[in-house]
Amino acid sequence: MKKYNIIKLLIVFIGVGLTVSCDDFLDKPAEDSYTIDTFYQNDEQIYQAVNSIYNSPWYDFQRGFMKIGDVLAGNIIFDSGDGYTNFTLNNSDADIANASASLWSVNAYCNGVIENVDMKSSADVSQTVKNTVKGEAMVWKAMSYFYLVRCFGAVPIIHDNAEIIANNTSTTLRRNKVEDVYQYIIYLLEDAIDLLPEKNRTGRIDKYSACGLLAKVYLTKSGYGMSGSRNESDLTNAANYAKMVIDESGRVLEPNYEDIFQLKSNFSDESLIAWHWTVGSQWTSQNSLQSDLSMTNFSDAVQSWGNWVYPTIDLQTAFDESAGSLIRNNLDTRRKATIMMVGDHYDYFWVEFGGFDYNWDNDADGQYEGALAFASGTGSNCAKHIVGRLADAEAQGYDALDRMHTPLSTHILRLADVYLVYAEAVLGNNSSTTDAGALAAYNAVRERALHSFYEPAASFSFDDIYKERRLELALEGDRWYDIVRLHYYMPEKAKTMITSQERGYWAGLDDLYTYDDASNLEINSLKATGITDDDFTIPFPEVDLSLNPGLMNEPVDFDFSSIGY
Template identity: 75%
Template sequence: MKIYNIKTFIIAILIMGIGVSCDDFLDRAAEDTYTIDSFYQDDDQLFQAVNTIYNSPWYDFQRGFMKIGDVLAGNIVFDVGDGYTNFTLNNSDVDIANASASLWSVNAYCNGVIQNVDTKSGSEVTQYAKNTVKGEAMVWKAMSYFYLVRCFGAVPIIHDNAEIISSNSSTTLKRNKIQDVYKYITLILKDAIELLPESNDAGRIDRYSACGLLAKVYLTKAGYGQNNTRNEDDLAEAAKYAKLVIDQSGRSLHPAYEELFQLKGNFNTESLIAWHWTVGAQWTSQNSLQSDLSMANFSDAVQSWGGYVYPTIDLQNEFDEDATSLTRKYRDTRRKATMMMVGDTYDYWWTEMGGFIYNWDSSEEGMYKGSLSFVSGTGANCAKHIVGRLADAKAQGYSDLDRMHTPLSTHLLRLADVYLIYAEAVLGNDASSTDAAALSALNAVRARALQGNHVDATEFTFDDIDKERRLELAFEGDRWYDLVRLHYYKPEKAKQMIAAQNRGSWDGLDDLYTNDNDANLNLRELFVTPSDVDFVIPFPEVDLSLNPGLMDDPVDFDFGSIGYN
């Protein structure tokens, strides 16, 4: 993966083409057949301009998306020594550099699309297309800033890349205050809501996508700068926008949770915002997460090295599972869809061989004849983000897989998330709630997960919502940001929650699983207590070396300079 710096991605927009594609709705023009001035001539071309933002600029954020979102949070371990598991991150980490560069590239691309829609559109372009494309770009821009502020804290607000380039100020940018960044995000999203249609083509952002993201931003913003409480006005806004999605979008929870993360679920209606990937010649068009997360030789078409990437003991405990038991409980359907454990079977993997069984037998005489290596330190491997073999993809209507390429969509905001945002916003600063609408939202999420084991809750607390969020959204790059949000107003609680997690591993699992012998079991515990500074990721050194202004104290942003009061 490439490492960029803040100056590079500021000027990148001047030389970007239309980018990469994702099958039908992400078609693009051939890059050698157009210029910017001659391209935005009809609705189809305008939509092609925004299609790229559904994948390519985000590509280098993928590994950071998991490491920041789930490894820091204690859901998963990539490598104990990489700094994410034990909070020893520094600004030379390559995945931080790639994540930062990717997020700024998204912002630059969005700014370019928004500007070009206004200045380059031909006479045949409809107002509907202009509004929709601008709205989509605004939501993606807001999403990039939402990640930036929760990762790095105070960051520069870059509203117009061209202006910064013309003034030659790209290496002297100052950070803006966190509260201004959140205000900027809300203003962008409110503009997007006015522009976007109520419904859009499958997989594309619509008005309710923007409403859902705005609800999540307000819920996060509500705690910033507070002390053991949250801003009531922001909580009310979070509840309002979440309720709009729940009541007016026409969406409902998909009945089968596991299908959301299969190829058949790429364009499911529960997904409000997603990256949509493809397998093609353009390197940055693809989903590479299967390579990082699945066992070697799990696929005949996709390279993988994730055998030693494992879900934590702590997350297994949250799902009420125990890797040292040979009997699975299966009380929560999300567990099996999130992580595979001994005894699990999957009919949508290894379909040409009758399905996949996670049975740990990797001997030459066993089911997999030595091709797979079951080496997880916790007796589990990742299930989300895994497509499987070529036959598995074909069985779900996709013809291609390759090396580090799958076309599996990455869902960033789902309806279930909005349900839980609504419940938490209604709870607000109270110790518990019996609000009927909030309970309905919470119980809908739990009912799908627990199915026959579900009993409707009649009251809920913050801890109930927080646990539900962790189980529902595990391995979706989201958990860390819940902890950052909590740290804004209850820092000690956030640190204590992390300190209580066992991020360690087991010795002797191989003997247990292959010989039913538990005599050699030994738990290598790993507990880590973060400090307050660990809740802000350090700026990459490549950015700091070229932009010393990033080390200065944050400054106020002049909203009047961009037409906002």
């Protein structure tokens, strides 16, 4: 495991030369790398300075993104014996350490960009471009803190890396209170909204990206420190910012849900904030999720070892599906785009063979010539985050894949999420709502998913919106944070949501799928038991605690006057 201490990662980007990734999704820089003193000389270089924040610093968070966001939440299983499925996490877990290191790297990189844009830019750089790039960095910094506070609770607020270096306080930093961290995120996003244009270059963060994130932050913050209900002012702010995105951004939902998660939609109009990955020589600029999530030998170009990574029985049940049946309901188009199950055909996977059929074919003379072993304990595999074979990428305009490299964008905030944030914020503390605007947003998401099965809802409740969020955002690294924010103000309901889930696996699937014999079919049940309030906060990595003992002390107030707020 890499021994990266949290504070070293907080300060590393100030004292080194700036490396700029050649990211094809944006304007390709003329050179691969520059030093800080010779970069920032014109508008194009300023844009290029922020390119890397869209991928490389986030790289080591990818596995934690799935394990924290979806395994803890009961949507997916990486290994039924791991601490994420069983809630036996400890601070020696490598993926927690990598997630923490990655998030602090983002923070450090953003601080470096913000400082250098102000201090190093030449007179040839326009103020509009400087504002835009600073706004992008502020949104990414806010996003890193949004993950940090929801994962670890109270964390240090690092506003100025250079000050930490000058004062030599890197090993004595204290955590700041959760409510201060949320307030800091809000200040960052408010500043970003003032700086960012309404339309930015393709794939980049704009004003409405910041508004959408701020709406979600307010919705989350609304329950913190509350009991049984949420702060009405925060709910109003959440609704207002979400409404700005819905009414003013000009963005629309992607008509076909499964298209969002294919290469052809890397820059979907629905995507407000995304990691944009590349395939090249620079390690950490690539998407490696296919390697973890797809079946062994699923691709001829990308290594994969995901035979024992699969969606849960509980998530299938939420979609009204069961691997214990050979008949698919197919009521919700999101299910097939999220979960592969027996009977599914994908025309965008294995295109040179006429598409991919998930048919549990383990015979050497079958469609896959023995290449694939269908080993999922729940009779399903992941569909999201998968590109497939080289021919599949080429069919969508991308000519490169490599061992752990795909260029598939990871959408972190989508328009559909903002629609549901708006609907939930309007619902607020009510048991249900018939508000026309909230219903319009809620039903728009449902209509795309249900197609011919769609009937408009005349009202919806809290449980309705929470289920809708689960189905819409499943396997997108988000569900755990919904449960965390529920735990803020309804801890017992959050615990029940976890303990009621089925996290086990099926026995007898081979007999069912091969011989249509269900006589041995049964669920080997696994339930998360003994869940406590402490389980809703991820433990700090041991390397951070050993080198920075101040992190074990009680959190303190943050002095906002010291940074002009």
